[in-house]
Amino acid sequence: MSSDYDYSDDDGDYYDEDMIDGTQDDYSDDDNMMDFGGDEDIKVPQKGKRKSYEVDYESLSQSAVEKLIAEDVEYIYSVCGVDESIASLLLRHSKWNKERLVEKYMDNPTSLLVAAGVTLPEPTSSPTQRSAPTSNNSSSRRTTRGASRLLTTFGGSGSKTKSPITSPTLTHYTPRSFKPKSSDPSDKFVCPICFDDAPSLRTLSLDCEHTFCSNCWAAYLASKIRDESEHAVKCMAEGCSLVCPDPFIRTVIGPSATSTEPGQEQENAKAWSHFQELLVRHYVASNKRLKFCPYPGCTNTVSCPSAADKSSLTTIVPTVSCGARGIGDQMTQSQSASGGSGGGGWGLAGKEHRFCFGCHVEADHRPVVCPVARMWLKKCRDDSETANWIKSNTKECSHCQSTIEKNGGCNHMTCKKCKHEFCWVCMGPWSEHGTAWYSCNRYDEKAGVDARDAQSRSRASLERYLHYYNRWANHEQSAKLSLDLYAKTEKKMEDMQITSSLTWIEVQFMKKAVEEVERCRMTLKWTYAMAYYLAKGNEKDLFEDNQRYALLLPSHSLIIHLRLHLRIPSDLEKAVEDLSELLEGPIEPENIPGLRQKVTDKTVYVQKRNEIVLEDTAKGFMEGRWKWNVVVEGFDEPEKVEY
Amino acid sequence: MASIAARRLAKELKEIQTEGCPVGINLVKADNFELWWFTIEVMGESQYKGEVYTLQFRFDGQYPISSPAVQFVVTEGRQAPIHPHVYSNGHICASILGNEWSPVLSVTAVCVTLQSMLASCKKKERPIDNDRYVRNAPDNPKKTQFHYDGKCCPALIAYSIMTDMGSAITDDTV
Numbered sequence A: 001m002s003s004d005y006d007y008s009d010d011d012g013d014y015y016d017e018d019m020i021d022g023t024q025d026d027y028s029d030d031d032n033m034m035d036f037g038g039d040e041d042i043k044v045p046q047k048g049k050r051k052s053y054e055v056d057y058e059s060l061s062q063s064a065v066e067k068l069i070a071e072d073v074e075y076i077y078s079v080c081g082v083d084e085s086i087a088s089l090l091l092r093h094s095k096w097n098k099e100r101l102v103e104k105y106m107d108n109p110t111s112l113l114v115a116a117g118v119t120l121p122e123p124t125s126s127p128t129q130r131s132a133p134t135s136n137n138s139s140s141r142r143t144t145r146g147a148s149r150l151l152t153t154f155g156g157s158g159s160k161t162k163s164p165i166t167s168p169t170l171t172h173y174t175p176r177s178f179k180p181k182s183s184d185p186s187d188k189f190v191c192p193i194c195f196d197d198a199p200s201l202r203t204l205s206l207d208c209e210h211t212f213c214s215n216c217w218a219a220y221l222a223s224k225i226r227d228e229s230e231h232a233v234k235c236m237a238e239g240c241s242l243v244c245p246d247p248f249i250r251t252v253i254g255p256s257a258t259s260t261e262p263g264q265e266q267e268n269a270k271a272w273s274h275f276q277e278l279l280v281r282h283y284v285a286s287n288k289r290l291k292f293c294p295y296p297g298c299t300n301t302v303s304c305p306s307a308a309d310k311s312s313l314t315t316i317v318p319t320v321s322c323g324a325r326g327i328g329d330q331m332t333q334s335q336s337a338s339g340g341s342g343g344g345g346w347g348l349a350g351k352e353h354r355f356c357f358g359c360h361v362e363a364d365h366r367p368v369v370c371p372v373a374r375m376w377l378k379k380c381r382d383d384s385e386t387a388n389w390i391k392s393n394t395k396e397c398s399h400c401q402s403t404i405e406k407n408g409g410c411n412h413m414t415c416k417k418c419k420h421e422f423c424w425v426c427m428g429p430w431s432e433h434g435t436a437w438y439s440c441n442r443y444d445e446k447a448g449v450d451a452r453d454a455q456s457r458s459r460a461s462l463e464r465y466l467h468y469y470n471r472w473a474n475h476e477q478s479a480k481l482s483l484d485l486y487a488k489t490e491k492k493m494e495d496m497q498i499t500s501s502l503t504w505i506e507v508q509f510m511k512k513a514v515e516e517v518e519r520c521r522m523t524l525k526w527t528y529a530m531a532y533y534l535a536k537g538n539e540k541d542l543f544e545d546n547q548r549y550a551l552l553l554p555s556h557s558l559i560i561h562l563r564l565h566l567r568i569p570s571d572l573e574k575a576v577e578d579l580s581e582l583l584e585g586p587i588e589p590e591n592i593p594g595l596r597q598k599v600t601d602k603t604v605y606v607q608k609r610n611e612i613v614l615e616d617t618a619k620g621f622m623e624g625r626w627k628w629n630v631v632v633e634g635f636d637e638p639e640k641v642e643y
Numbered sequence B: 001m002a003s004i005a006a007r008r009l010a011k012e013l014k015e016i017q018t019e020g021c022p023v024g025i026n027l028v029k030a031d032n033f034e035l036w037w038f039t040i041e042v043m044g045e046s047q048y049k050g051e052v053y054t055l056q057f058r059f060d061g062q063y064p065i066s067s068p069a070v071q072f073v074v075t076e077g078r079q080a081p082i083h084p085h086v087y088s089n090g091h092i093c094a095s096i097l098g099n100e101w102s103p104v105l106s107v108t109a110v111c112v113t114l115q116s117m118l119a120s121c122k123k124k125e126r127p128i129d130n131d132r133y134v135r136n137a138p139d140n141p142k143k144t145q146f147h148y149d150g151k152c153c154p155a156l157i158a159y160s161i162m163t164d165m166g167s168a169i170t171d172d173t174v
Ligand SMILES: [Zn+2]
Pocket: A191, A192, A193, A194, A195, A196, A212, A213, A214, A215, A216, A217
């Protein structure tokens, strides 16, 4: 059913209102409304023709990645002839680079096996091997080893230092400070760590035969895995380089492991599942084409080969989603989690696990590419002191000077005290905005330069920055308030069902509108960051490339003079604020049908405008059309630096 | 796990009390299983001849699975030894207190290791980054993630202080 929202992008005609079903015609048609309300899956990234601002990607569950891991293990097993648990340790040691692993293994299997902690080094092994404890090139290690030598005579075990668990090949790896007190294996075992000597004590060791009780092993493995996120856990003995293979870990903390320590079994279960996750994370981190979902508690992975190469980040914005929604207990894997009539999927619970495959800057910073988004945020951080006052949530009414707090996403403010109506962004009277919204939305460079003629260049550049920052921060602020807006809207939807004959499905247009507003605010926000760095002259190319947009726009002659890359957003900006205002305004029962019509129309409109901005900007990146006024990583240097 | 820690520390304390500490090391106080103090002195010829330092051990329930928090005491007139791996606030950069910790190591084994670290010192000097580190150092040295450079040249010792923010945003990809 989501195909109803697929745009055909081959003719560039975004203005055919009939492209979106169920929004324009008969509203009493419940089937149509079902399509409209029940479906929030606008993006449809994997279906049909991909839009220019979308990338191909695939979501993988933890078990899907585990399958990939198993394939690699199987490959090494068959090529090198080592068993699976060894193959796994070798792969982890080689950061999952199979080719290099095989090469190294063929070259010198012993040295690879020792380096990966699979086998012990020969006692006379060369000091250059990775088995660091035997190497002599570290004075700190020498210190440690030196002390260990001292330890052999320490602790009063004196004459009894002969260990019963001495490995024939490796006498010097025997623990010195604590060890079973008797050399007679038939004597009862004392764990050298906890000193437990119960006859029922279960003992375990790796090939090195450093033997400890199962409780200590379990506590140690759990601590390493849980607290240190270590997937290659070394033997507990001092300086021993053997790594615990997976079957050993399974034996100690796996599902069938039992424990005599209270609470240990629960700890084991947690550590065991964390260990599984660590392996997957390590595999994913070693593979450029994969990224682990950054949402807390989520274990999905996204595969996005087109963004694997860093150089691709100058031409695409790889916004991806792992397929899950929500956070914590409310997490769902299904794509259509928020459908249905229950109103589920709102706010945090329905939040899609969207993230940028290329950076950590923000989940979705389209349309601007990662290096520019990153540069902008850094600038905002660096300039935060100057900008702090702007970010503040309160402003003074320009009319009566009383303090006004912004508490919704809409920019149309009405002073409670004097009823003065003004624009939150520019503080100008709202009456002027009805016909000339764009004057608030653009930075008129000529006028600005004239006005600032006498002022210093740095002052001008600060003002220029603040102009964009102000607008950027305004959308950031509105987005933060969106959870609030969700809650308020949900309440309104409930009220509407009571005061009108509309069903739950039929009031979904409100939810849809709120979601669209949020999406558009994200786009607008980052458009300002992009505009700040765009070189002069860009508008010319754009203008020629995109004449058609101009023809389709409301025929304000002034608009022609505006930079196109700001004009489209400017138009979107106005539509978004209008929609925002409709959503936040009071609802009169008798006006509901009209409101529904208006909101639905506006939603469709902003959705299309948003598409245009995203599509056009993305195409510009692919065509290398965007030039910057500063040096941007991965791009050509600007010809002439203008602030 | 607290039971392992208590059992283990009781056993170590008993051993110290019955068999004594290694030469140059003396138990100052061990009134509970949370905080122990030792004095430490380097025997024979060394840079620290005749100097006595106090080592503090702090144990949590994870001992000996994870390492104790060990540092030199720098209050009540006590000083930290001047050494390329010892910061003036008493914190110590030593791998056995970090990634090379093994649960088989004991309190006295740590004392002996640190004693030998002092004994092998050629030149008395502070770590090169002492001032910077001490300014920002956490109270508990275990919260510092020292990176033990193979060459162990003080100039190359890097560390990061783990903050409460945990995984702060990293700019590693782009
Ligand atoms: Zn034990």
